[in-house]
Amino acid sequence: MLMREYIILNFKTYEESTGDKALNLAKICDEVARETNARIVVIPQLTDIYRISQAVEIPVYSQHIDNVKPGSNTGYILPESIKAAGAVGSLINHSERRLKLSDIEADIRRIRELDMVSIVCTNNVEVTKATATMGPDFVAIEPPELIGSGISVSKTRPEIISGSVDAVKNLNPDVGVLCGAGISTGEDVKKAIELGACGVLLASGVIKAKNPRAVLMDLVSGLG
Ligand code: G3P
Numbered sequence: 001m002l003m004r005e006y007i008i009l010n011f012k013t014y015e016e017s018t019g020d021k022a023l024n025l026a027k028i029c030d031e032v033a034r035e036t037n038a039r040i041v042v043i044p045q046l047t048d049i050y051r052i053s054q055a056v057e058i059p060v061y062s063q064h065i066d067n068v069k070p071g072s073n074t075g076y077i078l079p080e081s082i083k084a085a086g087a088v089g090s091l092i093n094h095s096e097r098r099l100k101l102s103d104i105e106a107d108i109r110r111i112r113e114l115d116m117v118s119i120v121c122t123n124n125v126e127v128t129k130a131t132a133t134m135g136p137d138f139v140a141i142e143p144p145e146l147i148g149s150g151i152s153v154s155k156t157r158p159e160i161i162s163g164s165v166d167a168v169k170n171l172n173p174d175v176g177v178l179c180g181a182g183i184s185t186g187e188d189v190k191k192a193i194e195l196g197a198c199g200v201l202l203a204s205g206v207i208k209a210k211n212p213r214a215v216l217m218d219l220v221s222g223l224g
Helices: 020-036 046-055 079-084 101-113 125-132 158-171 186-194 212-221
Strands: 006-010 039-043 089-092 117-122 138-141 176-180 199-202
Touching: 006 176, 006 212, 020 039, 020 046, 020 212, 079 101, 089 101, 101 117, 117 125, 125 138, 125 158, 138 158, 158 176, 186 199, 186 212
Parallel strands: 006 039, 006 199, 089 117, 117 138, 138 176, 176 199
Antiparallel strands: none
């Protein structure tokens, strides 16, 4: 049986997770998920979604979508196009790709209409509260100053996770709370789960690692 909590790997635009390297990394995630029954999700760059989704069984999400409808638009990411490419969900409002409130709300709606999964990134408890009322599937709390730092949010800012979990429970208990920034060990994951998160969103700890498979195995060991 699959484990309950999630490890969600954002490939960002690192050289180590682009093109052929993205495909290799996604295959490692797929193997680890199969061996351990962990729920692992990969979020490659848009241009790698199609071939990765053809090659792995684990869910593939997009890093971003644009609030556009099919039609006369140029250079945008149409939500229908990522679905056609094999993605089953998307990040919205990552702190490296911030959006206006009105676009966040519209993106959540568009993703829901397409029967896909939405993860809205937030930077503090207040923004988490506002986002939870819009009914995404998940919010992912990530203090921007810890992103890419190797300093774990679950160890250094536990109150931001427990505060988000409590607030979301009161406002909209159907929304899952993920956390991210600086997560790189099984111990960081364990702490996040103890604080009430239903998983972690991470990038550099795995992508920049010498042995991503070993790091993934360690991360999985921290799941409930
Ligand atoms: O989306 C995940 C993220 O922003 C955290 O990045 O490198 O601190 O794991 P990182």
